[in-house]
Amino acid sequence: MARATRKKKAGAKPARSARSAARTTAPDDGRRRPVQKRSLDRVDAILDATAEVLHDEGLAAFNTNRVAERAGVAVGSIYQYFPNKEALVDALAMRSLQRLDRVLEEAGFRDDVDPGEFAGKWEEILDRIIDAVADFYRNELGFRVVWLQGPSAELQDKDWEHDQVLAERLERLFAEPLGHLGPARRRTVATIVVVVAGPLFGMMVRVGPRRSKTIVEETRRLLRGYLRSHLEEGRGTLGPSPS
Amino acid sequence: MARATRKKKAGAKPARSARSAARTTAPDDGRRRPVQKRSLDRVDAILDATAEVLHDEGLAAFNTNRVAERAGVAVGSIYQYFPNKEALVDALAMRSLQRLDRVLEEAGFRDDVDPGEFAGKWEEILDRIIDAVADFYRNELGFRVVWLQGPSAELQDKDWEHDQVLAERLERLFAEPLGHLGPARRRTVATIVVVVAGPLFGMMVRVGPRRSKTIVEETRRLLRGYLRSHLEEGRGTLGPSPS
Amino acid sequence: MARATRKKKAGAKPARSARSAARTTAPDDGRRRPVQKRSLDRVDAILDATAEVLHDEGLAAFNTNRVAERAGVAVGSIYQYFPNKEALVDALAMRSLQRLDRVLEEAGFRDDVDPGEFAGKWEEILDRIIDAVADFYRNELGFRVVWLQGPSAELQDKDWEHDQVLAERLERLFAEPLGHLGPARRRTVATIVVVVAGPLFGMMVRVGPRRSKTIVEETRRLLRGYLRSHLEEGRGTLGPSPS
Amino acid sequence: MARATRKKKAGAKPARSARSAARTTAPDDGRRRPVQKRSLDRVDAILDATAEVLHDEGLAAFNTNRVAERAGVAVGSIYQYFPNKEALVDALAMRSLQRLDRVLEEAGFRDDVDPGEFAGKWEEILDRIIDAVADFYRNELGFRVVWLQGPSAELQDKDWEHDQVLAERLERLFAEPLGHLGPARRRTVATIVVVVAGPLFGMMVRVGPRRSKTIVEETRRLLRGYLRSHLEEGRGTLGPSPS
DNA sequence: AATGAATGAGGCTTCATTCAT
DNA sequence: GATGAATGAAGCCTCATTCAT
Structure with missing residues (x-):
């Protein structure tokens, strides 16, 4: 399950785990829905946005502000769950x-x-x-x-x-x-x-x-x-x- | 899936391993030019430095100043031969x-x-x-x-x-x-x-x-x-x- | 010219040394309240935490979240009693x-x-x-x-x-x-x-x-x-x- | 003499030393001129600006952009001579x-x-x-x-x-x-x-x-x-x- | 042509403060 | 009242690129 990679100095409050890995591939009802829908929680939303930005705009355009924008959250929220930019890619991976x-x-x-x-x-x-x-x-x-x-x-x-x-x-x-x-x-x-x-x-x-x-x-x-x-x-x- | 693994981080100028493969193997014209040496002209030196920086320090540390330093030329000289940073990687490729x-x-x-x-x-x-x-x-x-x-x-x-x-x-x-x-x-x-x-x-x-x-x-x-x-x-x- | 020297950096919750000097030395009214303890009310706890953070981690590391953490209260609670960050230091002073x-x-x-x-x-x-x-x-x-x-x-x-x-x-x-x-x-x-x-x-x-x-x-x-x-x-x- | 404190990774090109310490106190001509005039070189200009900002606007308002502005140089130039914000204050001291x-x-x-x-x-x-x-x-x-x-x-x-x-x-x-x-x-x-x-x-x-x-x-x-x-x-x- | 100091836009990250629960 | 996740303005710093020498 997707989970924020955290290295913060102080008390680690692990992110709300994002599960539902299967969802992606489960042929729910015959109709293949566009995967990567609006996610259940913020971490998933952020990782989805990461994927979208990387895919649509490339590695060069991949930056925290862009991801936050795409995810519909504030930049700060990214850092609630991920220690830095790299952790986003790692977690997505x-x-x-x-x-x-x-x-x-x-x-x-x-x-x-x-x-x-x-x-x-x-x-x-x-x-x-x-x-x-x-x-x-x-x-x-x-x-x-x-x-x-x-x-x-x-x-x-x-x-x-x-x-x-x-x-x-x-x-x-x-x-x-x-x-x-x-x-x-x-x-x-x-x-x-x-x-x-x-x-x-x-x-x-x-x-x-x-x-x-x-x-x-x-x-x-x-x-x-x-x-x-x-x-x-x-x-x-x-x-x-x-x- | 699997790709090359890289580990080193900084310093440690490793044996400038770029060896001008083409020249190396081609006894072009009788006159053997010094092979396995620091590249003959600036462009080659710059591309060699590009490769070294990418290899030794990673994509994140790859920047024009670093390359110029490694190549032993001024940053400005890079722009004499390449329109921008990306062109370096392209040319190397x-x-x-x-x-x-x-x-x-x-x-x-x-x-x-x-x-x-x-x-x-x-x-x-x-x-x-x-x-x-x-x-x-x-x-x-x-x-x-x-x-x-x-x-x-x-x-x-x-x-x-x-x-x-x-x-x-x-x-x-x-x-x-x-x-x-x-x-x-x-x-x-x-x-x-x-x-x-x-x-x-x-x-x-x-x-x-x-x-x-x-x-x-x-x-x-x-x-x-x-x-x-x-x-x-x-x-x-x-x-x-x-x- | 000379001022206090401070060295420590992080972690190491030192003996919460703030000891409510006033109470300590004042047998106020016969009823001896527990002295040398974690402060009795939130305000004191917050000010103690302020002092500790400043002392142990320095002015640069002094921030409301850190203080709240040390004081064992929520950030929000600080704002119940103090209008802003500066007021903390003032009040401590x-x-x-x-x-x-x-x-x-x-x-x-x-x-x-x-x-x-x-x-x-x-x-x-x-x-x-x-x-x-x-x-x-x-x-x-x-x-x-x-x-x-x-x-x-x-x-x-x-x-x-x-x-x-x-x-x-x-x-x-x-x-x-x-x-x-x-x-x-x-x-x-x-x-x-x-x-x-x-x-x-x-x-x-x-x-x-x-x-x-x-x-x-x-x-x-x-x-x-x-x-x-x-x-x-x-x-x-x-x-x-x-x- | 004021001299940039440098910790950069690579080749240290020490800043153009700022001397003329005496200037400040030398009763040149009887009229005490406003000390801290426009300095001879950039390092001095930056340190002067540091002093001015600290003095006029306080520690809280002291930031690299402000200093650069006051010094009439680009932010980047500060980092040509000083590794970070703190080094400014150190050097001034x-x-x-x-x-x-x-x-x-x-x-x-x-x-x-x-x-x-x-x-x-x-x-x-x-x-x-x-x-x-x-x-x-x-x-x-x-x-x-x-x-x-x-x-x-x-x-x-x-x-x-x-x-x-x-x-x-x-x-x-x-x-x-x-x-x-x-x-x-x-x-x-x-x-x-x-x-x-x-x-x-x-x-x-x-x-x-x-x-x-x-x-x-x-x-x-x-x-x-x-x-x-x-x-x-x-x-x-x-x-x-x-x- | 070569140099490298200067520039400054832009990206990452922090953190004071708010507010829904 | 208490909580702490969310917000986003602000600040530090990097680095691609220019240009006077």
Whole structure:
């Protein structure tokens, strides 16, 4: 959940937590509502405004006054919840990351899944993930904006950490079928899958819907193929040929 | 998602690592000019300083006075050659891109190559490219800094355009063997190869040399596998199995 | 020139040393109220907090929120009792001044003393005053803080006025033995005694207890000597020599 | 001499030193010119403006924009020479202190004076000092303003240090005739003389010229008397009686 | 052409004060 | 009365850009 990053000297009154991460992706009623509506509380409003400003006007035009204006609050209110300008971007990033996690989990990429079970249907899950994340990239304004535009060194670290978490999860789920690779290589393989996916989703957003569809298919092929090549090697010389 | 990680903060003028990639590798005309040195003219010095400041101190600390100081010139001199601050980053980006092009061409990824000939030895060329670009990423400070760190919207456009150029070239070289794909899809496939390569090279730089080697191998496998899967499909049911 | 030295910076809630000097020493009415405690009512709590903040964190860090926090009340409550920030410092100053007056009166420096009687034992009373005031300076946090640190122009006026009141009282008590001086000069002499005493008390607080004792003695000598020189002049050529 | 206090990160280009401390007090031509004229260079102009603002509008109204305005320079120029607002006050204080030193030295209170010689004419020198310093207090705008109005904790430390320096000098000059006091007590006596003088000079400035004259006389009497009382004690039981 | 001091608009942040609860 | 979140004016400081030397 979005939560102000605070470093103030004195008594920290943590911000009213902004939750409702799922809201974003829940196909409430069939009609996809414009995500990023007027938020429930001020923190969300401020983060939404941050995303909007970054997206609409760019990093250069991103300043506290602009954000306050867009959020419909006074500048001072920003500092009630965030220690400084940078914290805004950080918090937005974290909120997006957590929303992404939610999306991934709903798509079946979860820690609590039985690895054996997962191995049997990973291709199906991969498909669902691709669709869900593509959707997420399209709708979560903050995500594109922060991660593709102006990540600070700290954010890049956070991003890398998050990638590692996802890679670990992937690794765990494939631990057995990829057992023939050493743990180090297995980890690298998992990381590559995670890392490579990013720009592909980015492409999907950038291009029109028609081409986007093609990219989804190619992403599927690329990732499936890569994983399969490793899985088959583990299974012996002869595996079933891919469709 | 993953991008380059940067950590250093201030001071510590690191080995002025910008090494004029183009010149370095091109024994242009017999007369070897002093390579690996402080740049020959002011513009280069300024761009080198730009890269250094961005790399060592981050986007936030990047300003004209800092650059002038690092470059050993007066602020005013910057404005002799560049209309404004942004132009510095743009120029650095373009210089890096040109150097990358040079590296790619030297590795055999050229427009003037005969497509037929290329088809026969593409895997070998791909390997050479991977090695060469990995090297480039490691050594060209400006490249990492600008492209992996804080690309503005404009730069992202430039980056995308450059990717398109490379994708077109790739597409042309593979025009015949990938003929069974429509031109649109063929273009997408080529673009994906180009786009996906970026973060992989980024990883190579980020991690230690040992793991970097593994990533190179996996990159090879990923890209070869992807291209091969398309190539084989075009060749009929049975293609020669890969080594 | 010399003024109180302050060093501490943040945190470290020191023993809430404000001790309601007036109450402390005045067994007002038989009912002993809890002394040396957190102040009894909000106004006192707020003024105590004002003194603490000024003392511990300095004038720059002195603000209404900080005071409210330290006092354990809401900012709004400050405005229940004080019209604005400045009024806090003013009120603290006045409270300290009143406490000082009380101390002086207890030491025998009173308006209701008979001048004749006073003339006979002024040296003894002066000694008592010096001891009592030195004590007061040491214990009354607010006093040091406000008067020795950053008195505004207005406060300086108040200080000056208070000095005048004390000087008048001194003048009245010495009216007869100093009759040979004109009233104007008599007034100046009295003022000088009062004004000069301030920094001497300041020194006593600043230095260690050993040196403080020496300063007390020298202060005694300085003031006694000064007053005596005028008194003797009035008494004719030959006065009894001092011990 | 006034000199910008700089703490900048990078290459410190010390400000154009502002000298001409003496100018202030030199009775050039009999007519006392309004001291604090338009200064010779920017640093002096800025410090003069600082003094003026502090004096005319008070500490509360003292802000960088106001100073820049008064000095007739851009805000940015202040930061060319001073790291921050506080440094302005510090520098002003130091400039004044150094001018005071100059005045004291011209009045004969110097380190290079022979102690024996000094002992013979100390009363005369004391008179000259009192006159000169009284003059200085009256004319050196910055001095009154900084030392009597808003000294920060740091400034108070500096002030105390300066007092110590003067006290040491005094002690040295009186080393022999006050030999009967231990060094510690001798030091205290000297310090008291220095410390007590401050508020007396302050008074001289505050009151009208008539009363000021009286205060000068009383100051003379107070300090002479105090020093004499110690000197005579050292000289045996019977010393020549003072005039 | 080179220099770098000067400029001043603009951005970040603080904090006195208000006022709805 | 008490509370403390909200407000937004005001102040500090930075830094892109100019221009006299």
